[in-house]
Amino acid sequence: MKKILLIATFIVFGITVNSCSSDSTSGTYAYNVRMTDAPGPYEKVNIDLKAVEVTGNNGQTVLLNTTAGIYNLLEFSNGLSTLIATSELSDANVSQIRLILGSNNTVVVGGVTYPLDTPSAEQSGLKLQVHQTLLADIQNEILLDFDANASIVKTGNGTYKLKPVVRTIVTAITGNIKGSITPIGTLAVVTATSVDAVEYSSSVNALGEFQISGLLPGIYTFTITPLLPLLPVTQTNVVVTAGVNTNLGVIAL
Template sequence: MKIKVISLLVLSLSLALSGCSSDNDKNKEFGRLSIQLTDAPFPHDLVAEANVTVFKIEARSKSEGMDEENSPYILLMEEEIQVNLLDLTNGITTTLVDTEVPTGSYDLFRIFVKGINIVLADGTVYDLKVPSGEQSGIKVFVAPNLIVDGGLTADLLLDFDVSSSFVAKGNRKDAGGITGFNFKPVIKASNLSTAGTLSGNITTLNGEEVTPLEGAQVSIFAEDALITTTFSDATGMYTLMGLEAGTYTVVIELEGYVMQTAEDIPIVAANKTTKDFELIAQE
């Protein structure tokens, strides 16, 4: 009887160790990939919506010793996700992918889109043609390559530049003068493990009361080159994600207020830098 009990214990222990080994091997072979979508700001008062339906995303595995043409693509998602890109500003994102993928290096993502349209503030809808996004996907390169390690999560941010992607035809200053839009997709990819975030509040003093300022343009420069811009919201808050680690110059502009510049603002990888601004009204 004792021999049977010992045998069962040994068998149970063997199975447990086998299960742990299997789990460890899986953790080494697979990591987790998360992809979020955001929107570079679109300062167009006449536009109410910029709608895109993402229905498939693939990633190219940069296999060692294999050329680009023969590198395999991995399907990350295949479901319809409709988003109004104008809702995704100042740090607001929507998750497109959250799944396990084989460990390794990924250098190219293909974003397949359809159902593109622009809705003006007066309700006019313009349905747009997709140049290649529905058939071959919009190609988004990642440099340096996105590395997925076993048992860890890699976070990728896709910044859909609406102002560059949706080009108005006709008179842009008047809704009645707009005759349509051309869709020329521009998407920037940022590895959130090597990129940081800049955020803060923009206010002014009315007497002794601090008042938030909406619509202030925040421009980010690196060595005199414009990197990106955003605008403060109704609470005076602004957020810029996906900035590579380094130092930047930040310029704040709003009609009726004195322009303000801050130099050598540090951005740290995978961290948030906070910088508030208090603007002075012009005399």
Template sequence: MRIINKLKSAILFLIIISLFGCNKSESENSNNTSLLAPTITIKLVDESGDFEEVNVEVVDVMIKMDDNSDDENGWISLNSNQKIINLLDLTGGVHEVLVDKFPIPTGTLKQIRLVLGDNNTIVIKNDLDVGDTHDLKTPSAQQSGLKLKVDTLIEEGFTYDFVIDFDVDKSVIIAGKSGNINLRPVMRVTTEVSSGIIEGSVSPSDEPAKVSVIDTKGTPETEDDEVISAYTNYTGHFALWGVPTGTYEVVVTPVDSNSKYKVTTIPDIEVVNGEITVIEPAIELALKVGAITGKILNENVVVTVSIIVDGVEEKADTNQEGVFLLENVPIGVYKITLTPADGSGLAVTELNNEEVKEDETNDLGDITLPDA
């Protein structure tokens, strides 16, 4: 009897051990499956936009696997939090994370869809330099969302990072007679693995500028070039996202067409996929400059010609023929002072409101200084 009881106890013990082992194995398999599941991260950046604010309401982000059709079936929500984003805050390397390491199925990711809501607005300065808020109408986005073709293979165990560039300049359409302002989003999507980032800053930092490169897609002779651009932020910092591997000329263009600074270029900037290229030191904007010249007719006297540029005196002396030349003078309107040498018996003469234009020489002609 005792033997039978011992056998029953032993069998019960083996059953418990077996059940525990199965549960542990299932748990380990479950954990392994979770660890192997691919995940996706989606960031939103602003490529460029010359407004005060452009606010968009992001309702959801969705993907479609193994299906490139326009069919409404098969879309998977990535459970993005509904939020209103000012796209113009996304400058100088700032980005908005829409989806953070969300698990997705394996296969081929064919499309990403950005779904916008109704609460989209834009702020534009009026004639009194005050910002007015207007509604942004987004009919296509509200109906079906904005679809971006991706075609990326998704495998187990990897995290996939995508960057969506929202080109505000091209996306905002100001209608003519109707007065409506429409949002017809122009976006591009890149992966951080298959592209790089160019970062840097522009000096002076208080001069708003647009920084850009041209991606020729490896075919300079064709017309499929793509401009990748971004505005500097209030500190002068910028970041160009989604730049493919290659060597580029970085072009910095002041936003104000009447700026005293001209377009400045930095050649031979190399980009490597998956890496950040930092341009150091800061890019110094080149001034728009011209020159001032003239001829003093008084004989046997040296005359010093001077102007004040940003509080600093710039000057040049006449040569043996009485000719003077002030070069690299920033554009603007100046008072020119002509100072003859001591003992010449001639009076100091001032010429007011003389304008210097970009790449031009203001020729003051022949000048005779009066007697003192």
């Protein structure tokens, strides 16, 4: 009888160990990719998104569940963003994101629609280096911040090329600076400069609003530079905290 009980005990122990071992290796990580934009001097900047891939530290590439389509980047500025891809990943580390674009990319200037030539993005995809460690049991997220102004190049023959300038932002560890200016309609560039002289810039939109996203926690010097004859306005010791919008309110030029 004692022998039978001992055998049963080992069987139960073996099942328990095996179950625990399986649970520890079957973890997945929820992952979302969102897209936002810094305003630019265009009426529309349309990006033809086909697919999004991520590569982990193990070298494995995963095709995410992508909401493919034509996105007007200018609809997602000053704090607005849109979810473009999502998936469950088995690797806790993301080293690279790859955006695959189609050929229907356009820019609208003065009411005229121009095609955006994107040869490199069409052939191999736009590769963005990321060093992000994912956590279990939460919605891990990364924000792709397009700079529409810097991403579009006008050629000498009047055509336009798309050379995407994109910053990757891990929203959980960064903060934002936002606010607005008067008079509304003034063209201006806003810049946040860290204590180690790293600059982050954006543009004021048609409503006078601005937001600089993806700032590491710290103290910044914030400058608004409007077109002449208006003069720049500077605020020092602007504190940025992770996960927080630092609102500067309405700033008069």
